[in-house]
Amino acid sequence: MPLFTWSEAFPPKSSFTENQIPDQQGRVFIVTGGSSGCGYETAKAVYNLNGRVYIAGRSAKNAEEAIQKIKSSPAAPHSTVQRGKGSLHFLKLDLNDLGSIKASVNEFLSKESRLDVIWHNAGVMGAPDGSTTVQGFELHLGVNALGPFLLQHFLMPICLKTARHPDATLNTTRVIFVTSAGHRGSPKPDGVNWSDVNTETSTGIRASLHKYGQSKAMNVMHAHEIARRYGPQGVISLSLHPGSLKTNLQRYQSGLFKTLTSPLLYDQHYGGLTELFAGFNMEITDTNMLENGGKNGSYIQPWGRWGEGAPHVFEGLAKRKTGERLWEMCEDILKEWM
Numbered sequence: 001m002p003l004f005t006w007s008e009a010f011p012p013k014s015s016f017t018e019n020q021i022p023d024q025q026g027r028v029f030i031v032t033g034g035s036s037g038c039g040y041e042t043a044k045a046v047y048n049l050n051g052r053v054y055i056a057g058r059s060a061k062n063a064e065e066a067i068q069k070i071k072s073s074p075a076a077p078h079s080t081v082q083r084g085k086g087s088l089h090f091l092k093l094d095l096n097d098l099g100s101i102k103a104s105v106n107e108f109l110s111k112e113s114r115l116d117v118i119w120h121n122a123g124v125m126g127a128p129d130g131s132t133t134v135q136g137f138e139l140h141l142g143v144n145a146l147g148p149f150l151l152q153h154f155l156m157p158i159c160l161k162t163a164r165h166p167d168a169t170l171n172t173t174r175v176i177f178v179t180s181a182g183h184r185g186s187p188k189p190d191g192v193n194w195s196d197v198n199t200e201t202s203t204g205i206r207a208s209l210h211k212y213g214q215s216k217a218m219n220v221m222h223a224h225e226i227a228r229r230y231g232p233q234g235v236i237s238l239s240l241h242p243g244s245l246k247t248n249l250q251r252y253q254s255g256l257f258k259t260l261t262s263p264l265l266y267d268q269h270y271g272g273l274t275e276l277f278a279g280f281n282m283e284i285t286d287t288n289m290l291e292n293g294g295k296n297g298s299y300i301q302p303w304g305r306w307g308e309g310a311p312h313v314f315e316g317l318a319k320r321k322t323g324e325r326l327w328e329m330c331e332d333i334l335k336e337w338m
Helices: 037-048 060-072 098-109 139-164 181-185 204-233 248-252 255-264 268-280 311-319 322-337
Strands: 028-032 052-057 087-092 117-120 173-178 235-240 299-301 305-307
Touching (some): 028 037, 028 139, 037 052, 037 060, 037 087, 037 268, 052 060, 060 087, 087 098, 098 139, 098 322, 117 139, 117 268, 139 173, 139 204, 139 235, 173 204, 181 204, 204 235, 204 311, 204 322, 268 299, 311 322
Parallel strands (some): 028 052, 028 117, 052 087, 235 299
Antiparallel strands (some): 299 305
16 A cells, blocks of 8 residues: 555645634643744744643753743734634654653643643654664654553543533544554554564564554554544544654665655645644534544544545554553553553
8 A cells, every 4th residue: 555645745725824713812832843844833833823732842942942932023913813812832742752751741731720722743763673662662662652551541531621611622632643644654554563663573674664654553542542542531532644854854765765755745734724623623523433424533634524444454443442451461562650
């Protein structure tokens, strides 16, 4: 199967813009990896819509530079929102070190009593073979999948509390996982190599593709499973492919690869629109699951359109309960840090 569908590689012009999003004053947001790329674009837009935004990442310097740049940059046009009431904050978060994540969440909880939307946006792609996290997990697995799962584990109570809040609009408390069309290249039949999830015995080009693809499939599966478990309590969870973008996600790629793919990449602003669509579109009218005719647990494609993820991944979710199986496996792997 190709790693991209035609519609993902060459999206039509976006029909969704910041102008369709109402004022966000009084609401709280987290964007992991919000110092650059489409995470930056998302943080910028939500700030200009008067949201209270936390840019979560490892580098305070990068976050502060992003914050100053956002504040000094022009905002997208909006017909009704009067800007100037938003705020931007740095939240130290290192997904590479599982042992540090609980402290990051405690820092956030010491300042906030609600969390309306989180975008699990941070990630790595194409890391060199042998790259591992502090705890020794393969880097893609650790940073793209295990770290966000653990982070959301600690944040789930405040998300549920927010969904129950008297001023919460139905279906607006959301957990968003930024995956990739690369999840289409994940191992079959389920998207996860259950017997070698840390890819310790796999080698070669196929193994390299599977490392990234598996981690991104796990994002899709986690979003779907959160929707299944917590949809009845008012939480919407979605995954999205932000598009093929000019961001620092390609930092590990070779010069030749960058040269060949550069003409096919789009400005990061469009990826931001995809993330904003996931966080704010009002086409979700209930918390019913995708397989039951609803939108919860769905996959979104560029630049803010409902799409269809990899068939083998979604068939596993619907027919083989792979979301539940992955959840239990992650809880077992992460029990030391939970």
